[in-house]
Amino acid sequence: MIFRYASWMTDELSILADITRKFFQTEFLPYVERFHAKKKVDREFWEKAGEYGILAASIPEEFGGAGGNLSHDSVIFGELGYTGDMSFGLFVHNIAVHYVLAYATEEQKQRWLPKLASGELIGAIAMTEPGTGSDLQGVRTSAVRSGGEYVINGSKTFISNGQISNFIILVVKTDMNHGAKGISLVGIETDGLDGFRRGRNLDKLGMPGQDTSELFFDDAQVSAHNLLGGIAGQGFGQLMKQLAWERLMLGIIAVGASQKAIEETVSYTAERHAFGKPVLEFQNSRFKLAECKAKLELLRAYVEKCIGKILCGELGAEEASIAKLTGSEIQGEILDECVQLHGGYGYMREYLVARMYADARVQRIYGGTSEIMKELISRSLMS
Ligand SMILES: Cc1cc2nc3c(=O)[nH]c(=O)nc-3n(C[C@H](O)[C@H](O)[C@H](O)COP(=O)(O)OP(=O)(O)OC[C@H]3O[C@@H](n4cnc5c(N)ncnc54)[C@H](O)[C@@H]3O)c2cc1C
Known part of the structure; x- marks a missing residue:
């Protein structure tokens, strides 16, 4: 557990x-x-x-x-x-x-x-566009009100579940003259939606089984009743409030993945022999795994605390950013060590740690990059 x-x-x-x-x-x-x-x-x-x-x-x-x-x-x-x-x-x-x-x-x-x-x-959530990722206020996908409908134009990229989703929370500008205040969220049911098209299922470094796609909207018309919450211009605030859970979730996944990688590597090094003894018996192997375990336990304790706080509605933006930043960085460090301890087999995709290593890399990029997390954490130092 x-x-x-x-x-x-x-x-x-x-x-x-x-x-x-x-x-x-x-x-x-x-x-x-x-x-x-x-x-x-x-x-x-x-x-x-x-x-x-x-x-x-x-x-x-x-x-x-x-x-x-x-x-x-x-x-x-x-x-x-x-x-x-x-x-x-x-x-x-x-x-x-x-x-x-x-x-x-x-x-x-x-x-x-x-x-x-x-x-x-x-479900999917579509924020990122070819021209903007970290800077969400720069989205260009527009939703223009026409009678009882919104007419949507624009494109999104890197959208997880982009091929298989049929319900998308779409980040749009309902007012192109405003930055954050012009942003709204629209719930899009894509089945049979004219003007909606899925692009390529993108070829990634890792996560080969997960579809990550481009999405295109060309005069796609959806009912005004699909505007999330029913009031335009609230999207940016809605996004900001949910980010704490989204970032904590990535920290939680990092804990589970790091534990798996360590267990996998202990099993492998116990079986693999070099110089007449199991690789696990080399002091370097044990010390490296001990370091991994120590990092994992500190991460776990912090993430558990954050979960406790979010359950009481008390998790701050900077704490969620710390969970995401530290979780994704520690996951990357642990996977790197685990690959090393597997030797050449750690580089082969038939071994789990090789696949996990590739998958882990994106944790530092999506859901807000490590740099954006540091930006948010540093703001709390100055307030
Ligand atoms: C596999 C995968 C799945 C994804 N899934 C989704 C999804 O489901 N939905 C979705 O909307 N998006 C998704 N994304 C997009 C992801 O959230 C963005 O890629 C990410 O937010 C970074 O945006 P960007 O790629 O435009 O990079 P940019 O914003 O162009 O950043 C480039 C570099 O500049 C740095 N940088 C940018 N601004 C600053 C700053 N202020 N200070 C310091 N450094 C800065 C960044 O940290 C980065 O290193 C996914 C991406 C990938 C790779």
Whole structure:
């Protein structure tokens, strides 16, 4: 279990952790090679995840969910990281769910949440554009009101779940004359939407099983009822408020993945012999793994504290940024050591640590780069 000793852990959450681990072991990991080859996860797998309640842990029961909260999501994301495979784009689906939970009108919640819980709708969040990533205020995708509809034009890139999602939280400008105040979020149901097109499924350094795509909108018309929360110009504030959970989630995944990498490397070095003894018996191997373990335990303690704070509504932006920055940096350092301790086999994709090493690199880039995290943390020093 990833968060066994956390102050917020309960028997119910322990059971959820066990069930989730079994689910990933039996329903996900045996199929990842197929997902890698197809460059996306099967829709049937999403529906199965829906049946197990994995897509809807924090959706209230009245909307078809399991009625949990962020502690349930945290346990699930710890286990997702521990699979060592990032094909399943649950984190962006979960982000879409939390936007709907936090900001949607009652009618929107009724319309979207039950389908997001079952997997009938697969979620994505589309902020990044070819011309702007870190600087969100610079988005150019426009949504112009025309009667009862918005007409959307623009393009997005690097969108996780971009090929398989059919529900996108789209970041648009409803007022091109304003920066942050002109930004709104629109919930887009893509099935049968004229003027919407998916571009390439992008070829990445890692995460081969996860679809990351371009999206294009050419005079796509959606009902004005799809504006998230129903009031234009609130998107930037909505994005900022959700970022704490999004960043913490990446820190949680880093804990699970780092634990998996260390366990994998202990097993490998115990079996692999050099100079007549297991590689694990060299002092260097034990010391390197000891350093990895020490880093992991410090990270785990910090992330557990942050989860406790977000459950009370007290997690600050800088703490979430520290969890994301430190989590992704430590995950990268640990994976680098684990590859080294595997020798040449650590560079071969048939070994888990090689794939995890490639997957880990993006953790320092998406969800806000390490540099942006440092910018945010440094602001708290000066206030
Ligand atoms: C695999 C993958 C999946 C992704 N999934 C999604 C998704 O689902 N939805 C989505 O909207 N986006 C997604 N992204 C996009 C991701 O969030 C952006 O790539 C990221 O925010 C950085 O933006 P950028 O690529 O435009 O880099 P830029 O903003 O151009 O940054 C380039 C460099 O400049 C640095 N920099 C920028 N501004 C500053 C500053 N103020 N101070 C110091 N340094 C700075 C950055 O840190 C970086 O090193 C994904 C990206 C990848 C690679």
